[in-house]
Amino acid sequence: MHYFEYRNGKLFAEDVSVEDLVKEHDTPLYIYSAKTFKRHFEAFDSAFEGIDHLTCYSVKANSNLCILKMLSEMGSGMDIVSGGELFRALKAGVDPQKIVYSGVGKREHEIREALISDILMFNVESRQELEKINQVAVEMNTKARISLRINPDVDPKTHPYISTGLKKNKFGLDIEQALESYKLARDLSGIDPVGIDCHIGSQLTSIEPFIEALNRIKKFHLQLKDLGIEIKYLDLGGGLGITYDEETPPHPVEFGKAIKENLKDLNLTLILEPGRVIAGNAGILVTKVLYTKESPSKNFIIVDAAMNDLLRPSLYGSFHRIECAEQKDGPAKMADVVGPICETGDFLAQDREIREVDQDELLAVFSAGAYGFTMSSQYNSRPRGAEVIVDGDKVTLARRREVYFDLVDLEEQCF
Numbered sequence: 001m002h003y004f005e006y007r008n009g010k011l012f013a014e015d016v017s018v019e020d021l022v023k024e025h026d027t028p029l030y031i032y033s034a035k036t037f038k039r040h041f042e043a044f045d046s047a048f049e050g051i052d053h054l055t056c057y058s059v060k061a062n063s064n065l066c067i068l069k070m071l072s073e074m075g076s077g078m079d080i081v082s083g084g085e086l087f088r089a090l091k092a093g094v095d096p097q098k099i100v101y102s103g104v105g106k107r108e109h110e111i112r113e114a115l116i117s118d119i120l121m122f123n124v125e126s127r128q129e130l131e132k133i134n135q136v137a138v139e140m141n142t143k144a145r146i147s148l149r150i151n152p153d154v155d156p157k158t159h160p161y162i163s164t165g166l167k168k169n170k171f172g173l174d175i176e177q178a179l180e181s182y183k184l185a186r187d188l189s190g191i192d193p194v195g196i197d198c199h200i201g202s203q204l205t206s207i208e209p210f211i212e213a214l215n216r217i218k219k220f221h222l223q224l225k226d227l228g229i230e231i232k233y234l235d236l237g238g239g240l241g242i243t244y245d246e247e248t249p250p251h252p253v254e255f256g257k258a259i260k261e262n263l264k265d266l267n268l269t270l271i272l273e274p275g276r277v278i279a280g281n282a283g284i285l286v287t288k289v290l291y292t293k294e295s296p297s298k299n300f301i302i303v304d305a306a307m308n309d310l311l312r313p314s315l316y317g318s319f320h321r322i323e324c325a326e327q328k329d330g331p332a333k334m335a336d337v338v339g340p341i342c343e344t345g346d347f348l349a350q351d352r353e354i355r356e357v358d359q360d361e362l363l364a365v366f367s368a369g370a371y372g373f374t375m376s377s378q379y380n381s382r383p384r385g386a387e388v389i390v391d392g393d394k395v396t397l398a399r400r401r402e403v404y405f406d407l408v409d410l411e412e413q414c415f
């Protein structure tokens, strides 16, 4: 459920029309709905009511400070994957005791920064990383709370680029080898092993892989007990999918129920790291039609947003629903919706049925709230667009549109 709806044929974000937002803020424009974000967070978090749990929103899905602040005020923790994301989370006022730090390549300064902030725990992905964290912690005369990220070898049945829990993926520690690392963790003076972690992939549309992973982790937990390692946290990662097109992912309530049933009698705090399911359908990208052209084999709609604004179609071949901001009658046609970038892979949609559009018409690209702006770049020296948050009839400019000077601000003038 989201709050992007047509009223009298015009697309609205909550109580403000997309047309009015564009008049004020131009295109390409990311529009987020505050009510949708809040509803998604509440639906997810409340699905785990009754068990000890902490929802740590995955910052990389949408890391705008205003979004982080809004979620933090609702009680959300954060899952970070870099020092930059730690900086953002702290700046947004997130309680460090609700921050978990994932990622395969944490640098020394990032580890130090996280220890200074006294975050809840590191999700460690290799033996060398464990040793590095220990070294930094010992130097700082402290102890790092850690989980080891287990690779449970479960097929999440999602796009290969976003499946992370298979033996061949770079993430986590092989479940058979992880026990050795836990023994090491137990014996290192700068390390306090407090949890087990896994994250098997993104955009999962069924519950079974989660349960399979959970059951493997539960078995592993018993082996840890035998070693005398008493953990407190079970981090199940993120990955719950959303509807982009025709997918029918489980509702968070269903997901929560299944997890709760499988967690019974386990005296652990559950940590969850949802990203897409909170942010994905809480944002749209609005773009303007520049030109249309028809070639013998294809029709093209050339718009002012491109792969630098929304990379997912180019990177993963992802589907994003595209609708005209104004509903009108007109013949439908098959067309590719493409951006101005000099790459054949620069498209927002291919072979899509869409009504004939005029120059300057506005198109809304749906489900763009997660992995949209955060994956954007300035490729082709295109200043990034603005981000606005609509809450009822209130509009907040959450990030101003970049200007040409932003393109060269960090460069030297070698002349």
Ligand SMILES: *Cc1c(COP(=O)(O)O)cnc(C)c1O
Pocket: 058, 060, 061, 079, 081, 102, 103, 199, 201, 202, 203, 237, 238, 239, 240, 273, 274, 275, 276, 277, 370
């Ligand atoms: C990306 C990521 C998430 C969030 O994944 P979603 O599919 O957006 O829910 C959670 N945990 C880790 C470790 C991640 O890398």
